[in-house]
Amino acid sequence: xxxxxxxxxxxxxxxxxxxxxxxxxxxxxxxxxxxxxxxxxxxxxxxxxxxxxxxxxxxxxxxxxxxxxxxxxxxxxxxxxxxxxxxxxxxxxxxxxxxxxxxxxxxxxxxxxxxxxxxxxxxxxxxxxxxxxxxxxxxxxxxxxxxxxxxxxxxxxxxxxxxxxxxxxxxxxxxxxxxxxxxxxxxxxxxxxxxxxxxxxxxxx
Amino acid sequence: xxxxxxxxxxxxxxxxxxxxxxxxxxxxxxxxxxxxxxxxxxxxxxxxxxxxxxxxxxxxxxxxxxxxxxxxxxxxxxxxxxxxxxxxxxxxxxxxxxxxxxxxxxxxxxxxxxxxxxxxxxxxxxxxxxxxxxxxxxxxxxxxxxxxxxxxxxxxxxxxxxxxxxxxxxxxxxxxxxxxxxxxxxxxxxxxxxxxxxxxxxxxxxxxxxxxxxxxxxxxxxxxxxxxxxxxxxxxxxxxxxxxxxxxxxxxxxxxxxxxxxxxxxxxxxxxxxxxxxxxxxxxxxxxxxxxxxxxxxxxxxxxxxxxxxxxxxxxxxxxxxxxxxxxxxxxxxxxxxxxxxxxxxxxxxxxxxxxxxxxxxxxxxxxxxxxxxxxxxxxxxxxxxxxxxxxxxxxxxxxxxxxxxxxxxxxxxxxxxxxxxxxxxxxxxxxxxxxxxxxxxxxxxxxxxxxxxxxxxxxxxxxxxxxxxxxxxxxxxxxxxxxxxxxxxxxxxxxxxxxxxxxxxxxxxxxxxxxxxxxxxxxxxxxxxxxxxxxxxxxxxxxxxxxxxxxxxxxxxxxxxxxxxxxxxxxxxxxxxx
Numbered sequence: 001x002x003x004x005x006x007x008x009x010x011x012x013x014x015x016x017x018x019x020x021x022x023x024x025x026x027x028x029x030x031x032x033x034x035x036x037x038x039x040x041x042x043x044x045x046x047x048x049x050x051x052x053x054x055x056x057x058x059x060x061x062x063x064x065x066x067x068x069x070x071x072x073x074x075x076x077x078x079x080x081x082x083x084x085x086x087x088x089x090x091x092x093x094x095x096x097x098x099x100x101x102x103x104x105x106x107x108x109x110x111x112x113x114x115x116x117x118x119x120x121x122x123x124x125x126x127x128x129x130x131x132x133x134x135x136x137x138x139x140x141x142x143x144x145x146x147x148x149x150x151x152x153x154x155x156x157x158x159x160x161x162x163x164x165x166x167x168x169x170x171x172x173x174x175x176x177x178x179x180x181x182x183x184x185x186x187x188x189x190x191x192x193x194x195x196x197x198x199x200x201x202x203x204x205x
Numbered sequence: 206x207x208x209x210x211x212x213x214x215x216x217x218x219x220x221x222x223x224x225x226x227x228x229x230x231x232x233x234x235x236x237x238x239x240x241x242x243x244x245x246x247x248x249x250x251x252x253x254x255x256x257x258x259x260x261x262x263x264x265x266x267x268x269x270x271x272x273x274x275x276x277x278x279x280x281x282x283x284x285x286x287x288x289x290x291x292x293x294x295x296x297x298x299x300x301x302x303x304x305x306x307x308x309x310x311x312x313x314x315x316x317x318x319x320x321x322x323x324x325x326x327x328x329x330x331x332x333x334x335x336x337x338x339x340x341x342x343x344x345x346x347x348x349x350x351x352x353x354x355x356x357x358x359x360x361x362x363x364x365x366x367x368x369x370x371x372x373x374x375x376x377x378x379x380x381x382x383x384x385x386x387x388x389x390x391x392x393x394x395x396x397x398x399x400x401x402x403x404x405x406x407x408x409x410x411x412x413x414x415x416x417x418x419x420x421x422x423x424x425x426x427x428x429x430x431x432x433x434x435x436x437x438x439x440x441x442x443x444x445x446x447x448x449x450x451x452x453x454x455x456x457x458x459x460x461x462x463x464x465x466x467x468x469x470x471x472x473x474x475x476x477x478x479x480x481x482x483x484x485x486x487x488x489x490x491x492x493x494x495x496x497x498x499x500x501x502x503x504x505x506x507x508x509x510x511x512x513x514x515x516x517x518x519x520x521x522x523x524x525x526x527x528x529x530x531x532x533x534x535x536x537x538x539x540x541x542x543x544x545x546x547x548x549x550x551x552x553x554x555x556x557x558x559x560x561x562x563x564x565x566x567x568x569x570x571x572x573x574x575x576x577x578x579x580x581x582x583x584x585x586x587x588x589x590x591x592x593x594x595x596x597x598x599x600x601x602x603x604x605x606x607x608x609x610x611x612x613x614x615x616x617x618x619x620x621x622x623x624x625x626x627x628x629x630x631x632x633x634x635x636x637x638x639x640x641x642x643x644x645x646x647x648x649x650x651x652x653x654x655x656x657x658x659x660x661x662x663x664x665x666x667x668x669x670x671x672x673x674x675x676x677x678x679x680x681x682x683x684x685x686x687x688x689x690x691x692x693x694x695x696x697x698x699x700x701x702x703x704x705x706x707x708x709x710x711x712x713x714x715x716x717x718x719x720x721x722x723x724x725x726x727x728x729x730x731x732x733x734x735x736x737x738x739x740x741x742x743x744x745x746x747x748x749x750x751x752x753x754x755x756x757x758x759x760x761x762x763x764x765x766x767x768x769x770x771x772x773x774x775x776x777x778x779x780x781x782x783x784x
Contacts, residue, residue, distance in 0.1 A: 022405050026341055026351070033346050074529035080350045080370055080406045185404040193355045195327035195386060 011065040014043075015087050016095065016166045017073060019058040020050060020174055022081040023190055031058065031082075034075045040064060044097075046163035052178040054187025055083065061164045083181070088168055095166035099144040100126065101135045101151050102158040108133055112154050121147045132157060222393035227357030227383065228257035230394050231321065232265060234364040237397040240292050242266045242283060242654050244276040248296025250336060251323025253388035255294075268654065268683055271675035273300050275647035277307020277378075278673070281316045282651030285634045286609055286659075288442065290371050291318040291651065297325055298336030301382070302343065306641060308378045309347040313638030314463060315440060317376035319367050327355040327384040340382045349377030357390035365400035374408025375527040376440055410528050410542035417548060420522045420539045421555030423496055427520075429564050430456045431487075431494035433479060433508075436463035436637075437501015437525060443546040444468070444630045447500065450553045455560040457568050459487035461502050463637040466627035470606065476568040480508040481772045482619040485781060486571030488772060491516050492779040493567075500524045501545050504534040505638065514777035524548055578783050579769055584624065590763035591739055593620040593692050599746050600662065600690070601626045608660040609634060611652050613645030613669035616698035619768045621664045632659075643672030649687045650679055660688065660750065667693040667719045677729040680755050688749050689731075689757040691722055694764050702767045707774075726757040733757035 021027050028047060035042050043061040050057040062069065069087045077085040105128060108114060118124065123137035137147055148159055225233075231254060235243070243265055247255040258267060270276045273295040280291030291311075295304050301322040311318045325334040341353050350370045352363050360383070367379040424430055432454075438447045448468055451458050457476040460467065468475055477484030479491070488510075491497065497519040502508070509515045512534060523530075523537035524545050531540040541548050583594035597620055600608070606626030611634040612618040618635055627633050634652050636644040649663030670691055680687055701715040726733035732752055736745045742760070749756040772781045 025353075026345065029342060029345055037346065071529070071533060074533075078527065078529045080403065083405045181404060187404075191356060191359060193327050193330060195355060195384075196330065198328050 012063050014061060014063055014090050015066070015069045016090070016093055016164060017058070017060040017062065017069065017076070018086045018088070018166065018168065019060070019076055020083040020085075020178065021056050021058065021079075022083070022187065023049065023054045023056050024081045025190060025192070027056075027079070027081050030079050031060075031076055034072060035060075035062070038068075038072070040068070040072070044163035046165050050178065051175060052182045052187075054189070055178055055182070059164055059166050084174060084177075086168060086171070088166070092170060093166040093168050095140070095164050096138045097141060097144060097164050098136065098138045098162040099147070100160050101137075101147060101156060102132050103135070103151055104155045104157065105130060105133045107155045117147075117150060121150075123147060220395040222395050224391050225394045226253065226257065227354075227360050227387045227390050227392070228254040230357065230360045230392070231364060231383070231388075232257055232261050233394070234361050234397045235292060236261075236264055237399065238364070238368045239289060240265065242268060243292045243294055244268045244270055244279040244283070244651060245294030246270055246273050246276060246296070246300060247294075248300045248323065248336070250297035250325055250385050251294060251300070251321070251388070253385060254321070254323065254383070266654075267294075268650070268679060270647065271678045272673065273303035274306050274643065275650075275673055275676045275679065277304050277311065277318065277320065278641075278644050278647035279651030279654070279676075279679075280318050280320075281307060281311050281314075281644075282611060282634055282648035282653075283655035284316050284318055284651075285648075286631050286652045286655035288631065289317075289655070290368055291316065293318065293320045294322075295320065296323045296336065297340070298338045300336075301340040302338055304380070305343065305347060306639075306643075308344055308380065310636055310639040310641045310644065311378035312347045312349065314636065315376050315436060316378065317371040318378040319364075319371050320378065320380045322380060322382045323388065324353065324382045324384045326386045328386075330355075330384070340380070344380045347378070348380050351380040351382070353382040353384070354387050355384045357387045357392045360387065361394065361397050362400070365398060366403060369400040369403070370406065409526060409544050409547075412543040412547055412551070413541075414551070416539055416541050417551045418555065420498075420541055421552055423520055423522060423539060424454060424456075424498065424552075425557050427496035429494045430454070430496040430498060430561070431490060431519075432456050432458035432498045432500060433461070433491075433502055434458055434464045434467055434500045435461040435502025437545055438464060438467040439630055441501065441526070441544050441546040443501075443544075443549055446546055446549040446553070448472075450549045450556075453553055453558050454556050455558070455565075456498070457490075457561065457565050459484070461505070461508055461637070462622045462633070462635055464502060465622060465633040466630050469628045470626045471628075474565070476565075477572070478623055480505075481510070482623065482768050482770065483508075484572070484623070485575040485770050485783060486568040488770070488778040488781040489571060490568060492518065492777065494519050496520050496522065498522045498524070499535075500549070501526070503530045506534070509534060510772045510776055510778045510780075514779070575770065575783065586739075590766075591737070591742065591760060592766055593617055593694075593762050594624050595739075596690070596692060596742065596746075596760050596762065597621050597624040597664070599742055603743070603746055603750055604660060604662070608632070608662050609652050609656060611635070611645055611649040611661060611663045613663075613665040614640045614642045615666045615669060616694070616702065616766075616768050617664050617666045617692040619699075620692075631656075642669040645669055646673050646689065647676045647679070649689070650676060650683075650685055653685050653687050661686070662688045662690055664690045664692065666698060667691060667695065668697045668717050670722070671717070671719065674725070677726060677731060680731060681729040684754060686753075687755050688752075689726075689755065690749070691757065691759040692762050693719065693722075693759055694762050694766065695719070696764060698766075699768070701765070705765070705767070722757060722759045731755045731757055733759070735759040735761070737761035
């Protein structure tokens with residue numbers, strides 16, 4: 001893995017793109033296409049509701065030059081249902097990824113210095129069952145990676161990591177503007193297909 | 206949010222509603238948006254809309270095309286000549302997928318269009334039902350916006366949004382996919398309210414005065430300023446504002462093929478066409494000017510040639526409504542974001558009135574070289590096979606630059622753009638960005654519906670004509686008056702030219718045979734004529750133009766004639782070849 005703070009010789013580095021969008025079916029696809037048509041790989045992508053109803057926040061992590069990232073952001077912001085797009089280097093943001101580790105309870109209880117592990121990695125047990133235990137930790141990639149290495153010998157059963165979520169250090173954030181948006185123009189409800197499970201009641205030809 | 210709604214409800218009378226089907230609401234909405242002509246093709250999944258259309262014959266003219274691709278190109282032709290939004294209908298599945306080429310063409314050429322597709326019943330979505338395709342995902346990359354309707358009550362608001370998005374800002378195509386149940390469903394219709402605002406959509410960027418001031422200062426001190434203009438001038442209906450800017454500044458101006466006609470071809474400051482097959486002067490001078498003022502154009506690679514050798518000496522001022530276009534290909538020193546109808550007058554006010562006589566004379570000197578070495582022979586040959594150039598030249602003489610010229614794609618397109626005279630705005634209809642062979646014939650049909658009072662001449666090659674010639678059936682049925690001028694060189698000419706120049710004359714599958722086009726036209730009850738002698742040319746063109754209805758004229762032209770000048774791919778614009 002490359003050192004994320006270092007600009008490589010080709011000028012590429014990690015950028016986190018933050019986009020605020022309307023909550024609309026298909027917007028994920030519209031945004032994803034902007035990357036895929038240029039053959040740019042998305043390292044991680046997180047999308048979830050923002051603090052304002054009907055508005056979603058995307059965090060997209062890519063490894064590119066600033067020139068390319070700037071153009072991508074303009075293309076994203078051009079989409080009808082996108083409100084605002086920012087891009088930041090790792091220095092500009094605070095970010096975290098969450099990871100879950102599932103290990104067999106008997107092995108971990110008998111063999112591992114569990115207490116030390118948990119303290120060292122700031123992890124906590126989320127579920128403890130007879131058959132397995134799930135630990136959770138958050139941190140940068142290197143940190144969550146290290147715990148995988150440590151748990152591997154104890155029979156790691158399953159591992160999952162979230163996409164990056166990031167907060168921009170400098171900006172006062174979009175919260176105030178978003179609230180103003182929502183006050184002046186309430187968002188629309190997403191209209192989902194209500195007919196999908198109605199096969200038998202619908203006449204078709 | 207709830208409180209706000211309650212307040213509104215107590216203050217206003219309850220709206221009157223009528224119980225109508227989704228299909229009726231759609232047609233009412235189209236009428237409210239000023240639609241008078243729809244190009245389309247019915248099918249199972251759009252049948253309720255066509256059923257409703259049966260009762261709207263007096264208000265909505267529906268043109269039955271012969272293929273859905275034809276519907277989109279016709280809607281484009283209609284939109285480009287009329288300045289209105291083109292509308293096309295198609296059914297689900299194959300009907301909808303046939304729209305893709307036209308949508309892609311409209312997207313890249315910023316043509317406002319609303320396409321309505323029928324879709325299978327909502328409960329069948331995702332089941333691979335008969336004639337089901339995922340139209341929304343297929344068309345996402347080639348539309349400005351699209352939306353799937355599964356409930357009739359959504360239709361009025363979605364249609365209003367569609368029209369607003371299609372025509373505002375940088376225009377583009379929009380697609381609405383309506384499931385069959387939504388077309389049939391009855392709901393309480395409250396009438397149609399046009400959309401004027403979407404909170405997440407900013408069609409026009411805010412004009413920044415400081416950039417206008419910087420641009421004006423740069424223009425005022427420039428010794429060799431040069432204007433490049435594109436379709437943005439036409440789309441912004443800014444022809445007058447543009448003319449005022451050009452005339453006050455006295456700066457030579459050259460056009461992209463999409464910008465042709467924004468000022469007349471013969472305007473004293475119009476110095477010609479840019480790009481791969483553009484004029485000699487404007488291409489060479491791009492790399493000699495000190496300030497390059499790009500207005501409503503997007504520095505397409507066919508215009509710039511090699512980017513690392515493009516106008517490196519010049520400061521660049523870029524006026525565009527789409528912020529994503531600025532710095533995309535060519536870095537701008539001064540970005541002037543905004544609608545050029547707003548920004549140009551602000552700029553004109555700040556610039557000094559000037560005449561760049563010596564600088565303009567340099568362009569005219571290049572013109573003379575091009576005229577003597579190329580154009581003279583091209584337009585006035587006295588022996589040998591006919592050239593495409595002389596056909597277009599004769600057409601100019603007869604139409605006096607007043608016709609709407611619709612071209613297909615290939616050598617004839619470049620020749621027509623180079624040599625046709627465009628006295629009027631919106632008179633050059635061509636597939637600029639996508640280069641869609643098959644565009645010409647259906648686009649000409651739409652163009653004629655968009656501007657019924659003008660003579661519409663479709664200039665088409667023998668290759669492109671065979672891609673959508675079934676639209677002769679549309680001409681037959683609607684009796685629309687389109688003049689079809691086929692320039693037949695028995696080759697896929699542009700590909701052949703490239704094979705000759707860059708692939709050692711290995712003519713790989715460019716030799717195309719054609720049916721008897723005149724007989725073909727005759728079978729559609731369209732008058733026609735074929736000529737292969739120079740002496741027949743003027744008479745035949747007159748016959749075509751004077752014929753009361755549609756007419757197909759096939760002119761046999763030189764087989765292996767090349768379009769020059771040419772900026773070979775990978776070369777700089779200054780390295781343009783005259784032969």
